[in-house]
Amino acid sequence: MNLLAIETSCEHGSIALRCGDSLLERAIEGNAAHSEQVLPLIRVLLAEAGLAVGQLDAVAFGSGPGAFTGLRLACGLAQGLALGAGIGVAPVVSLEALALQEEGDRILVATDARMGEIYHAAYLRSSNGGIHGAPLRTVAAPGCCKPDDFAAPAGHWAGIGAAFGVYEDQLASHLGPRLLSARAQAAPRAREVAALGALVLARGELLAPELAAPLYVRDKVAFTTVERRARGGKA
Structure with missing residues (x-):
């Protein structure tokens, strides 16, 4: 190939x-x-x-x-x-490609969309994707909103993406203990x-x-x- x-x-x-x-x-x-x-x-x-x-x-x-x-x-x-x-x-x-860099099973992606907004999506790692199956399953499709309006799916998540650095305080306060980790340097x-x-x-x-x-x-x-x-x- x-x-x-x-x-x-x-x-x-x-x-x-x-x-x-x-x-x-x-x-x-x-x-x-x-x-x-x-x-x-x-x-x-x-x-x-x-x-x-x-x-x-x-x-x-x-x-x-x-x-x-x-x-x-x-x-x-x-x-x-x-x-x-x-x-x-x-x-x-691109958000799914970014999620592949995170090793966790529940992955919350948030990148800087500029103008005070973020791009976001959520994925679950697949355990039985098969030979040609997708390694991730989308549980929240890509969207765009202000950090304070971000409604993450229920549960605990590993975060990845620049927005976790640019809007660190807002996202940490908004998500609370549901955000287990955040890799803000990944792109x-x-x-x-x-x-x-x-x-x-x-x-x-x-x-x-x-x-x-x-x-x-x-x-x-x-x-x-x-x-x-x-x-x-x-x-």
């Missing part, structure tokens, strides 16, 4: 190339660098693996939720590469996007490139300067 994965939903971007049992990856720091570095780094990884784009079996990308420009970039590149190679695309929820990575994308490929569930799309969970994707200031964000 040769699968390329792109993850640029936040400022800590990365790409990964899965070739059989081996994995090559590169990190990209800073939102501004994503558009300049992603395609050249893809060429570097393909060259290191001795592969041409036409030898890929699929392209996976972190579909979000996340930064608007980063999601559009990843989706557009995945579509373009897949169209050129005549292969399918695997959109992967979605292409290696987990590749792992989940490989499952999509194995199940025969790839999308035609033109059908792939970012995952937007905000009521409104773009805001005016006045609206951003009203929400507590910078212009």
Whole structure:
């Protein structure tokens, strides 16, 4: 299996190339660098693996939720590469890819959505996913809200995502003892996007490139300067 994965939903971007049992990856720091570095780094990884784009079996990308420009970039590149190679695309929820980094069985994901809001989701680790089964089961689909309005599912959770650092006091107070731990430094990575994308490929569930799309969970994707200031964000 040769699968390329792109993850640029936040400022800590990365790409990964899965070739059989081996994995090559590169990190990209800073939102501004994503558009300049992603395609050249893809060429570097393909060259290191001795592969041409036409030898890929699929392209996976972190579909979000996340930064608007980063999601559009990843989706557009995945579509373009897949169209050129005549292969399918695997959109992967970035919050689910992030949840894979947490070893606990009950995982609460919360990332910084800017403008005083968070992106969130909750997952349970599957014990009987089977050969092509999903390692995680979604119990709360991705959403967006203010930290004080976050209604986590019942039970105790291991938290992961930047929001647990940016809104540490608010989330800790809001969730109380139900939050067992929090890894605020973790960000979605292409290696987990590749792992989940490989499952999509194995199940025969790839999308035609033109059908792939970012995952937007905000009521409104773009805001005016006045609206951003009203929400507590910078212009």
